[in-house]
Amino acid sequence: MKNFFTSMLGSLAALVLFAIGCLILLFGFVAAFAALAGRDAKPHLEQGSYLVLDLAQKITEAPPPVDFRSLGGRSDTLQLRTVTHALRSAAKDDRIAGVFITGDLAPGTFGTGFAALREVRGAIEAVKASGKPVSAYLTYATTRSYYLASAASDIAIDPYGVILMPGLSSEPVFFAGAFEKYGVNVQVTRVGKYKSAVEPFIRREMSPENREEVEKLLGDLWSGLLADMAPSRDVTPQQIQDVVNAEGLIRPEAAQQGRLVDRIAYRDQIYDELKAKTGRAGSKEPFKQVTVEEYAKIAKDIVDTPGPAVDGDEVGLPRASGRGRVAIVYAEGNIVDGEGDPTEVGGTRFSRALRRLRQDDDIKAVVLRVNSPGGSASASEVIQREIRLLKAVKPVVVSMGSYAASGGYWISAYGDRIFAEPTTITGSIGVFGIQFDVQRLANDLGITFDAVKTGRFADALTITRPKTPEELAVFQEMVDWIYREFVGKVAEGRNLDRAAVEEIAQGRVWSGTAALEIGLVDEIGGLDAAVAHAVEKAGLGRDYRLVEYPRKKELIEAIQELIGQNTPGFIESRGLVGKIAERIEAEVSLLRSFNDPRGVYARLPVNLSVR
Secondary structure: OHHHHHHHHHHHHHHHHHHHOOOOOHHHHHHHHHHHOOOOOOOOOOOOOEEEEOOOOOOEEEOOOOOOOHHHHHHOOEHHHHHHHHHHHHHOEEEEEEEEEEEEOOOOOOOHHHHHHHHHHHHHHHHHHOOOOOOEEEEEEEEEHHHHOOOOOEEEEEEEEEEEEOOOOOOOOOHHHHHHHHEEEEEEEEEEOOOOOHHHHOOOOHHHHHHHHHHHHHHHHHHHHHHHHHHOOOOOOOHHHHHHHHOEOOHHHHHHHHOOOOOOOOHHHHHHHHHHHOOOOOOHHHHOEEEEEHHHHHHHHOOOOOOOOOEEEEEEEEEEOOOEEEEEEEEEEEEEOOOOOOOOHHHHHHHHHHHHHOOOOEEEEEEEEEOOOOOEEEHHHHHHHHHHHOOOOOOEEEEEEEEEEEEHHHHHOOOOOHHHHHHOEEOOOOOOEEEEOOOOHHHHHHOOOOOOOOOOOOOOOOOOOOOHHHHHHHHHHHHHHHHHHHHHHHHHHHHOOHHHHHOOOOEEEHHHHHHHHOOOOOEEHHHHHHHHHHHHHHHOOEEEEEEOOOOOOOHHHHHHHHHOOOOOOOOHHHHHHHHHHHHHHHHHHHOOOOOOOOOOOOOOOOOOOOO
8 A cells, every 4th residue: 555655646746746747848849939930020111001990909099918919819808098199100101001990890808999989080091181092991890990991091891791889878788687587686885866877786776866867978978979970971961860870780782871980892902902002012912011019019110219299199209219208007807905916907006006106207298098987995095095195296187088987087086177078978977886785596506504603893894684774874874985986086086166066976977068057077089188298288299108007027927928828709609699698798797896895885786888
């Protein structure tokens, strides 16, 4: 028996050593491969090339936490600033003959929202304004894809393509029936008649108040989209609405008749035209082209050259090395307590980054880019505290992305100036608490619980039984207190009368356009406009440099993450099963983010997604 155990342990040790050796070899192989890839020269850009914007990628606000392009291959995401700066550079680059837009956007989590797309659209308009052609080719274009493509000077659609633009909708998921069926009890505390974030857990349909605010929000967003698209197509918003109402799923002939597209053509015909325009007519080679990702690597030579004076949306471009730095800090994702994962805004991690920026004398101003529906109230306050301290020593300008609501607004309220897009979803100044218990579910499975405690509320946070009326009163008082604090902070940060904030709060969600009218934001504009304002407040002129936080991971960190973790977002929306799985993954992921130690949250309705 002793020999058996000795032999078994020896074999196990050998197996472990073999596994470690393989892991080391794998690390070495990937590192060597990435090093070879990193030594590649800058992309070669032929004179007269077209810049290709492939929409079949997610557009995110922040740089990807891990840039898998450094390991070879193609990233499935594009950073917003990469796209906008590449396009604006292409407008001034004599080597770029025009822009070609293709593919269909693949929205993911909080990326590729309408506010971000409006900034991309503005950059496309800058290319057109320079006199260069912008061509778009559509096959199955969603509302988001068509919104971008509508800025092009020439739009073609496949003869068997379709524009999937029936209007905007929001389709919440409600769990109350399932919870009741399986014995999961939910008790809620909240403030604000419009604070509907708890409704999916306690109702089977939208409340009248929730329906009212969502209808108003969707109406504002849709009006903003029509107002942007109509002038580009030389039609009125009502004419676009008429086509949408008549068709829903708009076929090529109807799209052409309604002037949504210029012509109907096969893809090979478009490629032949591009070949001719780039001097390769009749060639077997593709037309001269460069992707946005590749061009961004060499566009810095253009971007870092001082541009024209600041005027409206046009911003002076920074020098490659300036005497001051302006930091763009991205708060993208659910706000959670603690460190959070790379797709979340962890209160501890994020506040630490802000503290370092405050203590860094080279940082002269900070632009906080918010793309978050909120989350943990305590984490939001931890972050806001650091923003207040930061604001005391250097300018802090807020740029709102597609979402800056509830906790996302909490961390924005003290900005020196707040910029938003018309399609930004913001406000939602309200608070809720949610408490689950599984007593009936457990009892049905033959599981029971008992307790011993030293105080009246010692087990108040348990999930093994419903909360008593006295315990619910304690939770409600906590929610009421945090709501009063939230309203007071907004009033102070925005220099508004508290009664006025009470009137526009109540958990109500507002569009960027409406938020400007009621004083929750200062100006309509994108990230570039916010940067320009921060530069002006810091007195830097054009002698500055932009730096971004969070940073991309180093190569070894990327390898460790690739090997040691599951990369989020791998479920793709392909077919019916894929769509169902994607929706379930999103809902479960959101439930995992509910980690506030007090169970109190400042967040948008948990499943308010605009499609």
